[in-house]
Every structure is written in structure tokens, then in C-alpha cells.
Amino acid sequence: MAVDYPLFRPAGDAALLIEFGATLDLQVNRQVQIFDAWLTRARVEGVVETAPTLRSVLVRFDPLKIDAATLESELGEMLASNLWQRDAVDNKIKRWRLPICYGGETGTDLPEVAQRLGMTVEEAVSRHCAMSQRVLTLGFAPGFMYTGLLQDDWNLPRLDYVKPSVPAGAVSVAVRQTVITSTEIPTGWRTIGCTPFSNFNLAVDPPFLIGPGDELCFFPIDESCFTELADQQHSGEVILQSEQIA
DSSP, rough: EEEEEEEEOSSSSSOOOEEEEEOOOHHHHHHHHHHHHHHHHHOTTTEEEEOOOOSSEEEOOOTTTOHHHHHHHHHHHHHHOOOHHHHHGGGOEEEEEEEEEEEEOTTTTTTHHHHHHTTTTTHHHHHHHHSOEEEEESSSSSSSEEEOOOOOGGOOOSSSSSEEEEETTEEEEEEEEEOOOOOEEEEEEEEEESSOOSSTTSSSHHHHHHHTTEEEEEEOOOOHHHHHHHHHHHTTTTOEEEOOOO
């Protein structure tokens, strides 16, 4: 049975989930980001917070100010009007160049990833750097970036176990995505390297330099360069270069 999207689902007594597609693709993800930004600017009465995901937007509301049925009706009318899509030009998108030290102590899964792709480690690194990737969402941990989508042959399964810990900056791949940590966390993804950049800094507002919709271009660095850039990052310097693309 065909399902019409966007689709509303209840999420407890004070939230609605709006799904824009059954599976992740770049068009669905872009709709999520545009609508979330538009809804934030719209300041709908009773809406407390929105949280975009890979293919949906969670809308939290105050049930003392608006009930779920009324909010769903209002949001449904907004979605049907398509005004939110025409307003996409207001979304500021940047392209960032992100340095990665591939392999080494952190990127221990790189040889196996290359083997699964049927190429050498050097070829795998070159391929990964050649693909511009969109930041699909932030989540799971502060500043944690999900980026993609990688080419079809990078549809690698996650590990069948969880690593107890990978350091801040760990760069991992699976299911046609690259994820980049900003804090030390456990992971079941295949870690191929590490970046000296952290996308989480409580000393600035907002604490995330890179946001959903931005594009990333990776380039390889050696361990000496990694150490130098990490020192600059820790001292508060901005180590990334960007350009406005939309």
C-alpha cells in the first residue's frame, strides 16, 4: 500500500514526528533540513523545539498551549502550501575542507574497508577524499556529524560488535555514510581515521561550527600535521577553511 509523505506520527503526548520518506536519500534529507529551518523561523504558537533527523523532523510542543490534533492540522496546511520549499533560499550553506589523518592508531579498520571495496588503502583514501559529502544531521552525541551519501559500493555493514571507545575526531564509515565524532564515544562503525577538528565548543554560540546541509570535502594529512592542527584547535584557533555555496 502506497504511503503519502510527509507522514505524521505521534511521539508521546507532547511531540509529533513528521516523516518525509521511508528511506534515506539526499532529496528527502534536504526536505527535512529546509522544513526544519522554516519551522524554526515561523515560531508556531505552542511549538517548543524541533529536531531534524536523517529523514524526519520531531516537533515538540506544549500541550497546555496547543493539542496534537490542532498542531498536526496547522503543520499539514503549511506543508501543503509549499511556502516552506520556496523559502529555501534563506538557508545558508557552506562548504568546508576537513583534514583527516587516515589509518594510524585510530583508523584501524581502514585496511579491512579497503579490502571490502576491492582496492588498496591508498585507493580507498583517494576515493573517500574525492566524494563531496553533505552533513545529513547532527545527533547521537554533541557535534556528532552524519555525512553522505557515499557511492553504492561504500554500503558497508556496521561491525558486529561495539568498540568501547573511539577518541574525539574519529572518522568512521558504514551504510554509505561517514560519521565524525567530537567527543570520546563507543561505536559500531568502521573507523578509518581521525580529524584534529572538533565540531563542539561550549565557549561559542552556537557550539557547532558545521551544521546540517553544509558540505564537507576531505583531504589527507600526516601525523605531524595532525598534531600541529590539534594543538591549534585546542588553543582556540579555527583550523578549517570554508566558502559560501548557497
